[in-house]
Amino acid sequence: xxxxxxxxxxxxxxxxxERDGDRVALAVILLALLGGCARDDxxxxxxxxxxxxxxxxxxxxxxxxxxxxxxLRVLDAEGRPLTDAEIGVEASMPAMGAxxxxxxxxxxxxxGEGRYRAEFDVGMxxxxxxTVDARAPSGGGVASYSFTVGQPGLVSRDAGGGQAVPxxxxxxxxxxxxxxxxxxxxxxxxxxxxxxxxRTGAVERRPLQLEVRAVGKVTYDETRxxxxxxxxxxxxxxxxxxxxxxxxxxxxxxxxLYSPELYAAQQELLTAVASQRAARQTSAPDRADYLVEASRxxxxxxxxxxxxxxxxxxxxxxxxxxPIQSPVSGHVIEKHVVAGAAVQPGMALYRxxxxxxxxxxxxxxxxELPLVAVGQKVExxxxxxxxxxxxxxxxxVYPYLEGATRTGRVRIELPNRDGELKxxxxxxxxxxxxxxxxxxxxxxxxxxxxxxxxxxRDLGEGRLEPRVVVVGASSAGFVEVLEGLEEGDVVVTSxxxxxxxxxxxxxxxxxxx
Numbered sequence: 427x428x429x430x431x432x433x434x435x436x437x438x439x440x441x442x443x444e445r446d447g448d449r450v451a452l453a454v455i456l457l458a459l460l461g462g463c464a465r466d467d468x469x470x471x472x473x474x475x476x477x478x479x480x481x482x483x484x485x486x487x488x489x490x491x492x493x494x495x496x497x498l499r500v501l502d503a504e505g506r507p508l509t510d511a512e513i514g515v516e517a518s519m520p521a522m523g524a525x526x527x528x529x530x531x532x533x534x535x536x537x538g539e540g541r542y543r544a545e546f547d548v549g550m551x552x553x554x555x556x557t558v559d560a561r562a563p564s565g566g567g568v569a570s571y572s573f574t575v576g577q578p579g580l581v582s583r584d585a586g587g588g589q590a591v592p593x594x595x596x597x598x599x600x601x602x603x604x605x606x607x608x609x610x611x612x613x614x615x616x617x618x619x620x621x622x623x624x625r626t627g628a629v630e631r632r633p634l635q636l637e638v639r640a641v642g643k644v645t646y647d648e649t650r651x652x653x654x655x656x657x658x659x660x661x662x663x664x665x666x667x668x669x670x671x672x673x674x675x676x677x678x679x680x681x682x683l684y685s686p687e688l689y690a691a692q693q694e695l696l697t698a699v700a701s702q703r704a705a706r707q708t709s710a711p712d713r714a715d716y717l718v719e720a721s722r723x724x725x726x727x728x729x730x731x732x733x734x735x736x737x738x739x740x741x742x743x744x745x746x747x748x749p750i751q752s753p754v755s756g757h758v759i760e761k762h763v764v765a766g767a768a769v770q771p772g773m774a775l776y777r778x779x780x781x782x783x784x785x786x787x788x789x790x791x792x793x794e795l796p797l798v799a800v801g802q803k804v805e806x807x808x809x810x811x812x813x814x815x816x817x818x819x820x821x822x823v824y825p826y827l828e829g830a831t832r833t834g835r836v837r838i839e840l841p842n843r844d845g846e847l848k849x850x851x852x853x854x855x856x857x858x859x860x861x862x863x864x865x866x867x868x869x870x871x872x873x874x875x876x877x878x879x880x881x882x883r884d885l886g887e888g889r890l891e892p893r894v895v896v897v898g899a900s901s902a903g904f905v906e907v908l909e910g911l912e913e914g915d916v917v918v919t920s921x922x923x924x925x926x927x928x929x930x931x932x933x934x935x936x937x938x939x
Contacts, residue, residue, distance in 0.1 A: 473582050476567035477503040478560055484580045489573045491551065496532065496544040500560050507540025511562040515544040517554045521876035551575040555583065611891045614925070619888060625920035626884045627868065629911045634861035634901050638797055640836070642788035642806060642855040644847050647839070650780030652754040655773055657728050660685030662767045663747040667776070670761045674752045680776060681763065682747035688728060692744030695721035699739055756780040759849075781849075784842045786818075788855040789833040797859050798823055804838050807854045808846070816840050816847070820857065865911065866904040871919045872897060873926055881911065882918040882925050890918065890925060 470483045481499040496515055500508040515532035532546035548554055556571040570583035614624070663682035667674055674680070698717035705714040725735050730748070738745060760777035769775065786806050790798055800823060806816040822837040838855070840847060847853075872895070873880045879897050882890040895910030911917070918925055 471571065471580050471582050473569050473571075475569050477565055478508065478567035478569075479505070480558060480560070480567070480569040482558065482569065482571065482580060484573060487578045487580075489548070489554075489575050489577075491549075491575060492547045494546050494548070496546070496556065496558075498542040498544060498558065500540050500542070502562075502564060508560065508562055508564075509536075509538070509540055510564075511540075511542075511560045511566075513542045513544070514557075514559040514561075515546065516557050516559075517546055517548055518557070519548075519550070519552060519554050520878070527876075548575060556580070611885060611889050612925075614888050614890065616888055622924040623921045624918055624925060626916050627871070627919040629865060629867055629907065629913055629915040629917060631863045631913060632866045632904060634864040634866065634899060634906060636797060636859040636861060636899055636901055638790060638794045638857040638859065640788040640790045640855045640857070642786040642838070642853045644849050644851040644853060645785045645787055646759070646779045646781075646849050647783050647785050650754070650756065650783065652756070652778045653774050654680060654750070654753065654776035654778065655771075656683065656685075656750065656769060656775070657771050658685045658687045659768070659770055660688065662763055662765055662769065665763070665765050667752075667758060668761075668765075670758050672758045674755065674758060674778060676752055676755045678752045679749040680752055682749050683769070684747050688748060689744050689746065691721070691724055691728065692738050695725060695735070695738060696742060696744065750775075752776075752778060754778055754780060779849075781845060782841070782843055784840055784847045784849065785821075786838040786840060786847075786853055786855065788836045788838065788857075789828070789831065790836050790857075792827060792832045792834060795823070795834045798834075798836055798857055799859075803858045805856045805858070806838060806840060807856075809852060809854060812846075814846065861899065864898070864906045865913055866906055867911070867917055868919045869900060869903055869905050871917050871922060872905055873922050880926075882922060883911070884916040884918065893917075 470481055473480045473482070479501040481501070483497050485495040485497055498513065498515075500511055500513070502508050513534045513536070515534055517530040517532070519528045521527040528549050530546050530548055532544035534542055534544045536542055544558075553572060553574045556573060558569040558571070560567050560569075572581045572583050573579070614622075660683045663684055665681045667678075667680045695718070698714060698721045701714040702718050705711050722735055725738075726732075734745075734748075756778045757780075758776055759779045760774070762773070763769065763775045798820060800820050802820045804818050804820055806818065808814050818838045818840045820836055821839045824835040824837070827834050836855075836857070867881065871881050873882075879895050881893050881895055883893045885891055893910050896908040898906035898908050900906070
């Protein structure tokens with residue numbers, strides 16, 4: 427048994443209600459034909475694009491998820507109604523994060539006298555872009571608007587100089603709200619502001635210190651590598667340096683060598699010197715000088731120094747086993763001879779490296795190479811328990827990449843007087859780059875929405891304005907702002923994601939009121 431509330435009329439039959447609905451719909455169409463598309467509680471926007479004038483208004487003024495109507499009138503350059511136009515209307519929302527872009531095509535009906543009615547739904551709450559495309563034989567144009575679900579007002583986005591003006595029917599009582607809608611601002615109650623933990627901070631200039639981290643490997647300083655070989659055939663006599671890793675000094679004897687060619691060259695020198703002495707007693711005292719000099723030069727080309735040559739001349743006897751000396755000071759890192767072995771010209775007998783200075787070669791990713799420059803400060807840390815840290819500078823950036831790893835090599839030169847840096851040892855490398863003072867905001871202030879980066883600018887009194895920015899490098903919890911903000915602007919630094927969610931929630935709540 428059903429009960430009827432007092433004061434209410436009895437429900438009419440469905441057929442009767444359907445006939446009343448048809449009559450109301452017909453009356454709405456007639457009003458549109460006779461009175462135009464602007465309603466008393468709507469805001470009429472007038473924009474101009476490519477010689478056309480667009481007069482547009484939303485019905486209802488606060489957009490909903492469903493059953494939205496764009497009432498439109500299009501005039502040509504002379505102000506006459508554009509009656510033969512093809513009108514396309516589309517609502518769109520760009521991609522944000524994992525959410526793909528959304529589009530909604532409107533159903534457009536021509537009402538005559540340049541008037542059109544576009545009905546459309548949107549998929550979710552938030553701010554949508556509305557594009558009107560008019561095409562006619564006499565020309566065409568595009569008008570761009572935006573609206574926010576649950577908030578009043580249609581905002582012109584015309585980039586071609588079009589001007590949006592309120593219709594006289596709209597009055598002036600809602601001008602503050604209209605300005606907020608045009609700027610895309612949102613308002614959060616102070617109590618809600620505290621509940622969601624919103625914090626703000628000023629946009630300021632800060633020093634931008636960048637760090638590039640890489641793995642490095644200690645190698646020999648190739649300018650301090652020396653190879654010991656001879657230019658004549660012979661046999662090894664005595665080995666004075668007989669083990670790899672042994673430290674040697676410049677001029678120290680490494681081994682002795684017997685060479686028939688070298689022995690004969692020494693005898694030729696002694697014969698030339700005897701001839702020179704004999705010539706001193708004749709009328710041509712310098713006739714043998716060139717023979718002496720030629721013999722000396724031959725021995726020099728075989729790497730005997732002047733002291734060894736003078737020793738041979740002074741003794742008057744050739745040296746059977748000539749001592750071969752180290753050309754540099756350092757450590758023997760390679761040894762390829764044994765006592766009694768035969769050697770040939772050009773054989774590598776010893777390799778000696780100076781380890782008082784070493785190179786550290788770091789592998790830097792291709793994307794970070796533009797940040798690296800010669801002279802840049804570097805910290806090298808050993809991974810073993812001592813964790814000793816060395817400071818140096820970039821000495822060279824190799825002009826090519828490693829194809830397999832897509833990394834570039836960077837060379838750092840470090841002193842190694844105590845020998846703690848050993849070749850083939852791995853190290854952690856940090857390259858420091860000072861980019862000077864830059865305009866920066868905390869990382870937490872930036873909301874990543876698809877390809878766009880958005881911050882919320884604090885306008886005061888609980889009002890926040892979403893602002894698209896272009897960001898640069900990040901450092902120490904801050905990110906560089908290249909475009910979109912000025913020094914001194916105040917932005918939300920904590921609770922950014924919740925602010926974005928709050929703005930969408932607020933728009934959705936309007937639909938239930």
